[in-house]
Amino acid sequence: MSLLEVKGLVKRFGGLLATDNLDLTIKPGELHAIIGPNGAGKTTLISQLSGTLRPTEGSILLEGRDITRWPVHRRAALGLARSYQITSVFTEFTVIENVMLAVQARSGSSFSFWTNVHSDAALVEPARDILRQVGLLDVADVPVARIAHGGRRQLEIAMSLAMAPRLLLLDEPMAGMSHSESKEMVTLLRRLKGQYGILLVEHDMSAVFALADRITVLVYGKPIACGRPEEIRKDKAVRAAYLGEEEIAA
Numbered sequence: 001m002s003l004l005e006v007k008g009l010v011k012r013f014g015g016l017l018a019t020d021n022l023d024l025t026i027k028p029g030e031l032h033a034i035i036g037p038n039g040a041g042k043t044t045l046i047s048q049l050s051g052t053l054r055p056t057e058g059s060i061l062l063e064g065r066d067i068t069r070w071p072v073h074r075r076a077a078l079g080l081a082r083s084y085q086i087t088s089v090f091t092e093f094t095v096i097e098n099v100m101l102a103v104q105a106r107s108g109s110s111f112s113f114w115t116n117v118h119s120d121a122a123l124v125e126p127a128r129d130i131l132r133q134v135g136l137l138d139v140a141d142v143p144v145a146r147i148a149h150g151g152r153r154q155l156e157i158a159m160s161l162a163m164a165p166r167l168l169l170l171d172e173p174m175a176g177m178s179h180s181e182s183k184e185m186v187t188l189l190r191r192l193k194g195q196y197g198i199l200l201v202e203h204d205m206s207a208v209f210a211l212a213d214r215i216t217v218l219v220y221g222k223p224i225a226c227g228r229p230e231e232i233r234k235d236k237a238v239r240a241a242y243l244g245e246e247e248i249a250a
Contacts, residue, residue, distance in 0.1 A: 079166030102162035150181030
């Protein structure tokens with residue numbers, strides 16, 4: 001069974017067709033990348049998958065369950081987690097406090113003003129394990145306002161992992177990163193690959209071709225190609241519509 005199956009997805013905004021009869025499957029443990037020029041409908045697609053936008057037509061199935069009309073919180077509870085183009089972390093809290101909030105949200109427990117949450121092993125230990133997994137344990141007690149942009153993007157993924165996801169929706173996780181930060185993110189995603197299904201929207205082509213098991217190319221909301229990186233690299237329609245004559249680094 002596919003982890004995610006999208007059938008005939010359509011999204012219209014008035015006369016604009018933002019998603020045009022899109023079919024998509026993601027297998028358990030697969031990293032599937034979505035690429036395309038600006039305005040291709042990549043973020044619109046992720047918004048429909050996460051539940052922040054409702055499709056005009058079509059269906060979305062997660063592990064065989066139809067979630068097309070489900071709200072965001074029900075999808076999250078089933079194991080679908082999203083990160084955004086713009087970081088959405090709490091800069092006034094420490095790194096570990098951010099992850100503890102996500103662990104708390106997943107467990108359904110609540111913080112109390114009358115207790116020291118840092119002594120709550122049910123929150124602290126899972127948060128530390130996740131920070132170790134994403135390489136942020138050494139800055140666990142540092143306020144988020146003091147860590148670099150790349151660290152904040154890693155923290156956002158850590159908060160997604162705290163939700164115990166089956167599928168991660170990552171919307172341009174390398175946006176605004178330096179070259180060294182992008183390399184660290186590629187290393188992190190390579191470690192996560194296989195443990196989770198990952199749908200990756202990303203403009204960094206070298207990262208996409210280094211990481212993806214399969215790639216779907218969108219142009220004006222319509223998929224024009226889907227295949228392994230080496231197949232996409234050689235596809236004449238993809239080059240004509242999106243890649244042009246640029247050399248794509250693996």
